[in-house]
Amino acid sequence: MCNATVESAMTETKNPKAAVVLTSIAAPNAVMKAISADCRERGLDFYVVGDTKSPDEFELEGCRFYSYAAQRELAFVTAGLCPTRHYARKNIGYLLAIQTGVELIIETDDDNLPGPDFYEALPLEATLPAVAQAGWVNVYRYFTDGLIWPRGLPLDEINAPLPVLLEPQAVRIPIQQGLANENPDVDAIYRLALPLPFNFDKSQRVALSAGTWCPYNSQNTIHYSEAFPLLYLPAYCSFRMTDIWRSFVAQRIAGVNGWSILFREATVVQDRNDHSLMRDFEDEISGYLGNRKIAEALDALDLKAGTDLGTMGENLRKCYGALVDGDYVGAEELPLLDAWLTDLATILG
Numbered sequence: 132m133c134n135a136t137v138e139s140a141m142t143e144t145k146n147p148k149a150a151v152v153l154t155s156i157a158a159p160n161a162v163m164k165a166i167s168a169d170c171r172e173r174g175l176d177f178y179v180v181g182d183t184k185s186p187d188e189f190e191l192e193g194c195r196f197y198s199y200a201a202q203r204e205l206a207f208v209t210a211g212l213c214p215t216r217h218y219a220r221k222n223i224g225y226l227l228a229i230q231t232g233v234e235l236i237i238e239t240d241d242d243n244l245p246g247p248d249f250y251e252a253l254p255l256e257a258t259l260p261a262v263a264q265a266g267w268v269n270v271y272r273y274f275t276d277g278l279i280w281p282r283g284l285p286l287d288e289i290n291a292p293l294p295v296l297l298e299p300q301a302v303r304i305p306i307q308q309g310l311a312n313e314n315p316d317v318d319a320i321y322r323l324a325l326p327l328p329f330n331f332d333k334s335q336r337v338a339l340s341a342g343t344w345c346p347y348n349s350q351n352t353i354h355y356s357e358a359f360p361l362l363y364l365p366a367y368c369s370f371r372m373t374d375i376w377r378s379f380v381a382q383r384i385a386g387v388n389g390w391s392i393l394f395r396e397a398t399v400v401q402d403r404n405d406h407s408l409m410r411d412f413e414d415e416i417s418g419y420l421g422n423r424k425i426a427e428a429l430d431a432l433d434l435k436a437g438t439d440l441g442t443m444g445e446n447l448r449k450c451y452g453a454l455v456d457g458d459y460v461g462a463e464e465l466p467l468l469d470a471w472l473t474d475l476a477t478i479l480g
Contacts, residue, residue: 147234150176152224155241156184159191180224208470219366243399260296264342274331283346283375302338302391305355308347309398319412341386349374360443367461371414380450383429
């Protein structure tokens, strides 16, 4: 991307109120300590949502840590219904941040070391190269000539022709995904077969608009307030698919509202926590077999444009209803989604 386009995308100088949210079962580590220090310096709130396996003592200056016991004391319906030992308890952190009136939620994981640009959202409206009505796109290929693909991309799309970027155009980007260097977000097949570390070698910003599909994750993502309802992470599905399937639902609803999804250069370095790659592979099978079918099911829905919570909530119910009907998520998901929407309605008045 040319410098002039980058500059045009960053002309707005407003510094909105923001919070960083992550979930972790670890004691304060180097990443959390770095984020806490950065947040104190920048005046950002920092929330860490624990779980039943979190340490009894968690002391980190500038961090608002919520143990499982503390979560149970909250008035949120979500806190009582969300299953334990699941990444979706991060939803509680989103609610905690939203109720303070933040305009941005910056989310990450406890193994992503942030660079300075991690905290800097692009303006809500920007002028960027875009892709629209292109079907599946391996967006990583805009950032490197190397063989790599994002977790959740259908495997038969890895080497598909890359759509030519349209000339920079005005886009609205309330959801913004940053990449990660060294240990990018890739699936277990990549990790089992191809070398790491991997660093993206092209500085680029790309907006994916309606009719274009590419999974994005919850490891380095910024949401503006109008997209807060789309933060919802499903709990009754594979841990490896929760943020991927969230991204598909969000892309479908974003498209009907005329929004684009931003992918931007790497702003974190991941030093990945220990994983069993074969267990990851097993947990990703539902995605390998189902991601394309999920997108097709979402595409077939009759959704309404609208950013009010009522319309967004109805669209979310239709989308997750389709995932339940397809046996991708359990039927218990719908009461949990209703709890999320109830909590949002209470917070937002």
